[in-house]
Amino acid sequence: MKNLVIVESPTKARTLGQFLGPDYQILASMGHVRDLPKGEFGVDVDHNFEPKYVIPKNKMKMVNQLVKSTEGVKNLYLATDPDREGEAIAWNLLKVIEQKSKAKLASQKYERVVFHEITKDAVLDAFSHPREIDQNLVEAQQARRVLDRLVGYKLSPLLWKKVKSKLSAGRVQSVALRLVVDREREIEAFKSEEYWVIEVEVSGQSSATRDQVFVITLAKIGGKKAEVKNQKEADEAVTDLKAAQYTVESVSSKEVKKYPNPPFTTSTLQQRAANVLGFVPKRTMSVAQSLYENGLITYMRTDSVNLSPQAIAQTRKFIEEKYGKNYLPEKPRLYKVKSRLAQEAHEAIRPTSIKVTSDQLPVASSDEKKLYDLIWKRMVVCQMAEAVVNETAVEVIANSKQQTTDSKKYLLRANGQQIKFDGWYKVYAKAPITEQVLPDLEKGEPLDFKNVNPQQKFTEPPPRYTEATLIRDLEKNGIGRPSTYAPTISTLYDRLYIEKMEGKKIAPTPIGKTTVDFLMKYFSDIFDYSFTAEMEDDLDSIAQGNAEMPATMKKFWGPFEAKVEKVTEEADKMKVEVETTDEVCEKCGKPMVIRYGRFGKFLACSGFPDCKNTKALNSDTGMKCPDCKEGDVVTRRTKRGKTFWGCSNWPKCKFASWTKPKLPSSLPKDDSAASEKTSEGAETSDQA
DNA sequence: CAGTGAGCGAGCTTCCGCTTGACTT
Numbered sequence: 001m002k003n004l005v006i007v008e009s010p011t012k013a014r015t016l017g018q019f020l021g022p023d024y025q026i027l028a029s030m031g032h033v034r035d036l037p038k039g040e041f042g043v044d045v046d047h048n049f050e051p052k053y054v055i056p057k058n059k060m061k062m063v064n065q066l067v068k069s070t071e072g073v074k075n076l077y078l079a080t081d082p083d084r085e086g087e088a089i090a091w092n093l094l095k096v097i098e099q100k101s102k103a104k105l106a107s108q109k110y111e112r113v114v115f116h117e118i119t120k121d122a123v124l125d126a127f128s129h130p131r132e133i134d135q136n137l138v139e140a141q142q143a144r145r146v147l148d149r150l151v152g153y154k155l156s157p158l159l160w161k162k163v164k165s166k167l168s169a170g171r172v173q174s175v176a177l178r179l180v181v182d183r184e185r186e187i188e189a190f191k192s193e194e195y196w197v198i199e200v201e202v203s204g205q206s207s208a209t210r211d212q213v214f215v216i217t218l219a220k221i222g223g224k225k226a227e228v229k230n231q232k233e234a235d236e237a238v239t240d241l242k243a244a245q246y247t248v249e250s251v252s253s254k255e256v257k258k259y260p261n262p263p264f265t266t267s268t269l270q271q272r273a274a275n276v277l278g279f280v281p282k283r284t285m286s287v288a289q290s291l292y293e294n295g296l297i298t299y300m301r302t303d304s305v306n307l308s309p310q311a312i313a314q315t316r317k318f319i320e321e322k323y324g325k326n327y328l329p330e331k332p333r334l335y336k337v338k339s340r341l342a343q344e345a346h347e348a349i350r351p352t353s354i355k356v357t358s359d360q361l362p363v364a365s366s367d368e369k370k371l372y373d374l375i376w377k378r379m380v381v382c383q384m385a386e387a388v389v390n391e392t393a394v395e396v397i398a399n400s401k402q403q404t405t406d407s408k409k410y411l412l413r414a415n416g417q418q419i420k421f422d423g424w425y426k427v428y429a430k431a432p433i434t435e436q437v438l439p440d441l442e443k444g445e446p447l448d449f450k451n452v453n454p455q456q457k458f459t460e461p462p463p464r465y466t467e468a469t470l471i472r473d474l475e476k477n478g479i480g481r482p483s484t485y486a487p488t489i490s491t492l493y494d495r496l497y498i499e500k501m502e503g504k505k506i507a508p509t510p511i512g513k514t515t516v517d518f519l520m521k522y523f524s525d526i527f528d529y530s531f532t533a534e535m536e537d538d539l540d541s542i543a544q545g546n547a548e549m550p551a552t553m554k555k556f557w558g559p560f561e562a563k564v565e566k567v568t569e570e571a572d573k574m575k576v577e578v579e580t581t582d583e584v585c586e587k588c589g590k591p592m593v594i595r596y597g598r599f600g601k602f603l604a605c606s607g608f609p610d611c612k613n614t615k616a617l618n619s620d621t622g623m624k625c626p627d628c629k630e631g632d633v634v635t636r637r638t639k640r641g642k643t644f645w646g647c648s649n650w651p652k653c654k655f656a657s658w659t660k661p662k663l664p665s666s667l668p669k670d671d672s673a674a675s676e677k678t679s680e681g682a683e684t685s686d687q688a
Numbered sequence: 689c690a691g692t693g694a695g696c697g698a699g700c701t702t703c704c705g706c707t708t709g710a711c712t713t
Contacts, residue, residue: 170703612693636691
């Protein structure tokens with residue numbers, strides 16, 4: 001073979017093969033081929049922060065084969081991704097080949113080719129315009145890699161000493177954890193307040209309007225914002241409203257265009273799949289991987305909303321044929337990434353062929369069909385005409401018959417929405433319309449009172465994060481990359497920093513809180529939400545040749561190392577808070593506490609070490625044991641880490657099962673049912 | 689199919705980002 005091409009992924013290799021023909025052999029590197037060693041620091045801080053690279057054990061075989069394949073090759077093409085990491089992979093590949101190759105490949109014998117979309121035109125064009133490896137870009141990647149190593153491998157051992165063994169800290173994971181902890185503290189500090197919403201049902205009096213009852217909501221009392229704080233104030237308002245005369249004060253109406261959402265990136269796909277299908281990001285990614293490997297969708301790890309011109313053209317043609325000319329905008333819709341930190345090495349996530357709908361998928365699991373359907377709809381919709389909605393706002397004055405003072409003047413409002421043209425809504429079974437349809441009303445028109453409905457409410461704290469919303473906020477701050485979002489969250493679980501609560505919400509554990517407290521006390525600059533963005537500025541300078549990696553590292557390392565040393569000597573060991581429970585130890589009568597062990601949470605006697613009683617924590621499944629009917633069904637792990645379901649009364653009750661036991665009358669949890677129901681509705685905002 | 693925590697303090701743990709695999713249960 002005269003021509004050898006190396007890319008990252010086998011799927012990309014296969015696709016490229018179709019464009020390049022039989023004269024090109026295409027191999028995959030499976031991502032990075034070299035890395036800093038796991039078992040040592042690997043950065044020579046005294047000599048220009050020189051990184052020590054090793055080939056990981058599990059990659060050795062593959063790398064050796066790659067090197068062997070280069071023997072006798074005339075042209076070597078490095079076609080890794082067109083971003084910082086891709087450039088570094090290409091450079092590391094070259095280094096490994098030079099090092100290992102008996103033929104001593106001369107440096108002129110390679111070509112670096114880059115393309116932003118995997119289409120025949122783009123690929124052939126790239127191959128006719130090869131370039132050399134961009135050393136500045138490689139240096140920027142090394143700076144990123146080394147900085148992460150400095151932070152991670154210096155602060156983790158500090159945690160072992162000052163908090164608890166086997167913990168970890170890092171530029172990305174610790175900020176993710178901080179988001180969760182900060183949110184939890186907001187919730188803890190939140191004071192709920194009572195307020196009342198007062199709705200009145202009314203209808204018009206004319207023949208055209210009297211049949212339709214609609215709802216108006218109290219907005220102002222005596223010209224001021226209505227603030228009904230308690231039952232007494234609510235009763236007073238209700239009495240007045242029952243006896244009032246209602247007149248339309250104003251009617252305003254305008255047509256509003258509703259634009260479709262941009263096509264999916266990794267993060268927005270994860271959020272949408274969580275909301276609609278109830279998938280955790282990990283599951284979304286593994287299903288998407290399978291779709292990708294079967295050639296059904298484009299690459300699933302991307303931060304770009306770009307679309308290839310061919311994909312847009314094909315979609316526009318499809319829209320015109322299937323929905324008609326009215327649903328096709330005059331010009332294609334082009335989307336731009338909001339974040340300056342995006343690298344945009346790939347396209348947005350879209351079907352490879354818009355003609356294939358989810359029910360026409362070849363062999364595919366139901367998960368794959370559902371996820372594909374989301375991706376397909378989002379792609380079609382993003383090139384469709386906007387919907388036109390008529391939005392009406394009505395103000396109504398309610399004047400008490402007996403009262404003439406202004407302070408008793410009530411103003412109520414209603415908002416209405418009516419679809420004038422459905423546009424892209426057509427693709428979804430349910431349009432994202434939240435307001436009622438109002439009758440045609442005129443200023444000065446009297447209304448008939450039908451009913452008044454006072455509702456007691458309480459202000460609610462901000463919601464806990466889910467995996468998907470946590471990823472959304474990480475992305476918003478430029479923290480982490482599409483390939484690391486799901487794994488980062490797994491790390492937080494593995495370290496027992498966070499745990500999953502009811503309804504897929506995430507809460508920090510005492511260990512998580514203590515770790516954040518420690519890190520923020522001494523290293524608040526590194527775990528500031530803007531640290532990564534500032535780091536990216538420095539990396540940009542290196543990539544543009546305006547700064548050098550060693551100098552940039554030194555600027556960080558000097559004060560950092562000093563701080564680490566000082567904290568190592570001076571800081572006290574942190575105390576991790578212990579949660580007590582209402583459970584009483586049946587052996588000694590002392591209360592039980594929650595402890596964290598190798599296998600997660602368990603109940604232990606607070607009298608330890610005098611009393612060594614432990615038992616399983618009644619948890620998650622909410623099911624009674626089918627055997628003894630007394631204990632709860634709890635998830636457990638074998639020594640090998642495999643999950644199974646057992647009885648909390650173990651060892652008294654020996655019930656155990658590899659699969660989740662099913663109760664005959666068990667109803668699905670309300671949140672999953674609700675999210676399934678909306679599965680065909682269009683989202684209103686999934687990337688606020 | 690099933691253990692765990694503390695302290696003596698052995699020897700080990702740990703980062704982010706790129707990518708799929710599967711000698712052993």
